[in-house]
Each structure stands twice: as structure tokens, then as C-alpha cells.
Amino acid sequence: xxxxxADPFADxxxxxxxxxxxxxxxxxxxxxLGRPVLDIDLVVAEDPRTxxxxxxxxxxxxxxxLSERHGAWRxxxxxxxxxxxxxxxxxxxxxxxxxxxxxxxxxxxxxGEYIDPFAGREDxxxxxxxxxxxxxxxxxxxxxxxxxxxAHELGxxxxxxxxxxATSQAELASRPSGERIFMEMKRxxxxxxxxxxxxxxxxxGVLEAVLPEVxxxxxxxxxxxxxxxxxxHTLHVVEGVADIAEHPEYYLPGHAQMVGAxxxxxxxxxxxxxxxxxxxxxxxxxxxxxxxxxxxxRISFMGHDREGADAAAAVLARWKxxxxxxxxxxxxxxxxxxxxxxxxxxxxxxxMAYRYLRATEPWPAASVVLSVADRMATRGPSSRLRHLxxxxxxxxxxxxxxxxxxADHQPPLMRGDEVAEATGASGAEIxxxxxxxxxxxxxxxxxxxxxxxxxxxxQVR
Numbered sequence: 001x002x003x004x005x006a007d008p009f010a011d012x013x014x015x016x017x018x019x020x021x022x023x024x025x026x027x028x029x030x031x032x033l034g035r036p037v038l039d040i041d042l043v044v045a046e047d048p049r050t051x052x053x054x055x056x057x058x059x060x061x062x063x064x065x066l067s068e069r070h071g072a073w074r075x076x077x078x079x080x081x082x083x084x085x086x087x088x089x090x091x092x093x094x095x096x097x098x099x100x101x102x103x104x105x106x107x108x109x110x111x112g113e114y115i116d117p118f119a120g121r122e123d124x125x126x127x128x129x130x131x132x133x134x135x136x137x138x139x140x141x142x143x144x145x146x147x148x149x150x151a152h153e154l155g156x157x158x159x160x161x162x163x164x165x166a167t168s169q170a171e172l173a174s175r176p177s178g179e180r181i182f183m184e185m186k187r188x189x190x191x192x193x194x195x196x197x198x199x200x201x202x203x204x205g206v207l208e209a210v211l212p213e214v215x216x217x218x219x220x221x222x223x224x225x226x227x228x229x230x231x232x233h234t235l236h237v238v239e240g241v242a243d244i245a246e247h248p249e250y251y252l253p254g255h256a257q258m259v260g261a262x263x264x265x266x267x268x269x270x271x272x273x274x275x276x277x278x279x280x281x282x283x284x285x286x287x288x289x290x291x292x293x294x295x296x297x298r299i300s301f302m303g304h305d306r307e308g309a310d311a312a313a314a315v316l317a318r319w320k321x322x323x324x325x326x327x328x329x330x331x332x333x334x335x336x337x338x339x340x341x342x343x344x345x346x347x348x349x350x351x352m353a354y355r356y357l358r359a360t361e362p363w364p365a366a367s368v369v370l371s372v373a374d375r376m377a378t379r380g381p382s383s384r385l386r387h388l389x390x391x392x393x394x395x396x397x398x399x400x401x402x403x404x405x406x407a408d409h410q411p412p413l414m415r416g417d418e419v420a421e422a423t424g425a426s427g428a429e430i431x432x433x434x435x436x437x438x439x440x441x442x443x444x445x446x447x448x449x450x451x452x453x454x455x456x457x458x459q460v461r
Contacts (some may be wrong), residue, residue, distance in 0.1 A: 008037060013109055013392035016040045016082045022091055022106040022115070029102050033370045034155070039081040043094055043106065048073045055082060069295045075121055091163040092117050100150070100162075101145045116193035123159075130159035137165065141172035144206045152188070152197040163204060170205030181210050182319035186271065189278045192246075197241040198282070213315060216289035223299045224382030233377050236252045238281040240373030245274035251372060251392075255365070255399040268324030273366050276325060276400055280332035280370060285310035309334035328363060332370055335360050339371035344396045353401035354442035358435075364402050368395045405442055413441055422453055423460040433459055 008031050012023060023031075025041040030113050052073035061077030072085040086184040088094045092115060094105040102122035107113070114121070123130050127153045131137075137144050147166050151158050158166075173181075188197045201207040208215050217231040226233060245263050249256040267276035278332050289308035309330045316326045338356055341346060360367040375391040412434070419425060419433050433456050439447040446455050 002165065008034075009107070012037060012040055015059075015060065015080060016042060016055065017108070017294075018042055018044065018051060018084070018109060019106045020045060021051070021084075021109045022087070023109055024095070024106045025098065025103050027406060028105045029106055029120075029124065031107075032105070032121065038079075039083065042082060043086060043091065045087050045089045045399070046344045048086050052082075052084050055084070063337075096132060097139070099136050099140070100145060101132055102128075104132050104310055126441040127154070127156045127158055129156045130153075130163065131162040131165060134165060136171040137172055138178075140167075144170060144173040144182060144204070145181065145188065145210065147199065148201040148204055148206065149184055149188045150196065152191055152193070152200055158204075167205050170209050174205040178319040178440060182269075182316075182321060184274070185210070185319070186269070189238070189282070190275060192242070193239070194242050194278050195235040197323050198235060198238065211315065213286050213311060217286065220289050220292060221299070222288075222301075223380070225378050225380045227380040227385075228377070230285050234282060234285055236377035237284060237370075240376050241277045241281045241369055242274075244369045244373055245277060248369075252368070252395060252399065254396050255403065257422045258399060258403055259369065261363045262273075262363060263369070265362075267328050268322040271325065273328070273363060276328050277313055277332065277370060279316075279325075279365055280312070280329045280336075280366075281373065283308060283315065283329060284333050284370065284374065285335045286311045286315075286333075305334055305337050315446055317344075329449050330364075331360055331363060332367055335367050335371050336374055339368060339395060340375065340391065342398070343390055346394060346397065348394070348397050348401055349443070350401060350405060351439060353398055353405055353444040354439055356398060357405060365399060368399060410441070412438060413446065414456065419456050423456050423458060426455075440442050 009168045011032070012027070021044045023041065024043050027037050027039070027041045030037050048067070048071055049063075051088060052075050056063040056075045056077070059075070059077045061075045061080070063075045065072055066074040066083060067074040067153040068084075072083060074080045075084065088097055090104050095106055095115065095117055100102040101123045103120070104116075104118050105120040106115040108115075118132050127146050127227040129147065144166055147158065147162070150156070152259075188194075188201060191197055198207060202214065214231065217234060218229060220230040222228075222230065222233070227234070228236065244251045248259040248263070263272065263274035263277070265273050267273045283303060285308065287304040288301045291304040292299045294304065312329045313326050316329060335356075338359065342352060342356070345352065357364050372392065372395050375388060414422070414434075414437060416434050418429050419437070420430050423433065425433055436459060437446065437452055437456055440455060441452070446452050
């Protein structure tokens, strides 16, 4: 259901007709800011379970328990969500247990009366995020991540005393479960300025608490092609993938439709590929500090792509991410150098494009986006504009070849059992021959079953 712009409070009362309830939290905040109130948060004096079932009966929704700790219930009806919690003491007592003053305002659904014991409406006017008490982060350490996330989402400043409190207790941010941390990290990266959100979380100290892999990246100098250390470069790449995903027609005009379609696909954990790519960008150079080698001639990071893929997978596993998302980030980090390495071999051929496609399937365009963003953020004294131009040209050339490979896709000339029968191969050798044959077929060097038979027999000999 959509909320009414003419009278949002009346619309909320219509969507959640619960007598004696208080509208609280982000629902009040967003209503006062003129933002859409998509999810409704209510506090009731009665049993939340009973109220939820009554509301579900009236609106045709489905009730289910939301929090065993607080006894909260949720009612879902179509795209509408209403969360119902029991009041902890009186309404002012309940508001005193909340996180920030702008979330500690209540409105009576019966008569529209406002309860604002911590001057939250003044802080809304000042566009300021301020803690309700000195105990908010101890009571729920996840609020340490919510602080920069909400400040960034709303474009609010942070009260200096509240920021000092958060910084002094930042190490507590690692205490919540991996799932809860990951939920906040996804939202932190979701805005239109993800690098700015990361900088804010880093400034407070909470980013390092939940992602200690960040600390070694600071101050790690790179080759002459870089003007930034590893951490600042990473932030630029995160910003880069966000902008490329938003405007593929500008960066990759020849294949914007192909790129846009792939970036809109599901990547797991309620993220589309474009959003998951920001996570991959955050991790793409995470293993550079451990692989850095400096000689008189150069600085190198051999193997940081492969080690980084493992490190990204480990972090996401710690956050209890899905296997689908872990695989996506692993592939993106592992292959983020492949496009750049192919530039000296231009013009590219179908064989090279097929290898890239196999390594990154089903996300070759996302891998290209990460590579282009990585190159755009690499602008040191040794870098030249022609290097960036060649990288973009190679990206366009590769995407064109991949599009043709997909359009020309044919069934395999021989199945695994047929290869085994023709050659006597077994086990892993069968897969090796099948993969080699598929590459030759994609490259166009093997086009008939007879040629395929001759090819696999020759490989065995």
C-alpha cells in the first residue's frame, strides 16, 4: 500500500487501526521528515500477540513472532509491514530505552498526541543524531553501526558528545551476531554515496571493530600507478562500481543494456548484483597488505587476487552470508585483474573471451564493471589517460565477444560419457577433456562431431 502524501498520519491510522497504540521509532521520524512510511512500528499496553492477531484479522494479513527477547510480533499484508511490541513500563519509560532522540518520539494513534521527552523533534529540525542516554550502545552494541548508517541515510550530523561516546565504546560493535552485523553493513553500503558511509563508520571506529581486515590496508603504499594507499583506493573503487552500475550507458555505452540486465539479477541475501558488487569492491584488495613485496625496481602484490577471494569468503562466512553471495564475491575478487592482464593481447579473440566467461559466469559484466572501477581509481604519477582509454576499449571489446559467444552457444559436440567411450579416459581426465573441447568449440577451431572426436583422441595420445 502507498502512504498518503496529503495526511500521512491519517493514512497510517487507516493502515494500522489499533486502538490505544502508540506510533514510535522510525515511523514517527520518517513521517515528520516527509519520508514514505513503509513499515509501521507500534507499541501497545496489551499483549502484542493478541493485538497482532486482531489486526491481521481486520486487514487480511499474516501474524508471526518477530522477537522472542522483546515479545514483538509482525503483521504482513501484501507489501505492508506492521511491527507490534509491548510497552516497557509507561510510554516515556519505553522511549527512554531507545537509541537516538529522533527515534524516541511517540504519537498516540487515538488522538495524535505527541510524547517527546528527549527533544527529538528539535534534533530533527537541527538534522542531528543524538543518543538518548549513555547506555544505548551497551544495551545493544549494534546501535554503534546504526549510528553512522542512519546519519548517512538521512544526511544528518552526529552530536559531538554522542560521537565521542560511540568512539569510546566502538569495540562493542563486534559483539552482535554475524547476521545482525551483516544486515547493517548491507544497509551502510546501500546509499548513493557508499564510500562516504564507510568513511563515517571508520571515523567513529566501528568499521574496524566489525571488519578488522580494514586496519592493515591503511597506509599501504602502492606502485607508481597509484596515488592512494590501499584503503583510500578501495573506497574509490566502491564509489566507482556504484556509479558505473547507476550509469552503465555512460561508462559502457556499447553494452549498457547487457550490463544493466546482469546487474539487476539476484545475487543472494536480498541483494541484486549491483549492490553485491559494492561488497566485492570493498574486498577486492583486502589481501594486498599480506602480499606486498618491495624491491628497488618495483612494488608488487602477487597473489592478492586469489588470497583476497579466500579472505572475502571468510568475512562473509563470519557474517553468515549465503553461499550464493559468498561465491559471487569470491569470483569477483579472484578475477578482478583478468581484464587488465588481457590488454597487451589485443585484439581479443573468442578463446580468450570464453576463458573469461567461464571464470566469471554468470557475472562477466559485473566483473568488467569492477575492473573498470578499479582502473579508474588507479591514477598515480605513472598512469596516463591512454591507459584508462585502453582499459575501457578492452572492456567494450570483451563484452562484445561475450555477447556473441552467448548468442552463438551450441550444445556440446560430445558428452562426458561419449568422451570416455572414445578415449578410455576416466575420472577427472574426462572433465578436463570436456572442458578443453568446449573451449575449442567456442573458439571455432572444432565445429563437427568428427573434428571433436579427433581432437579428444589427439589430446589423450
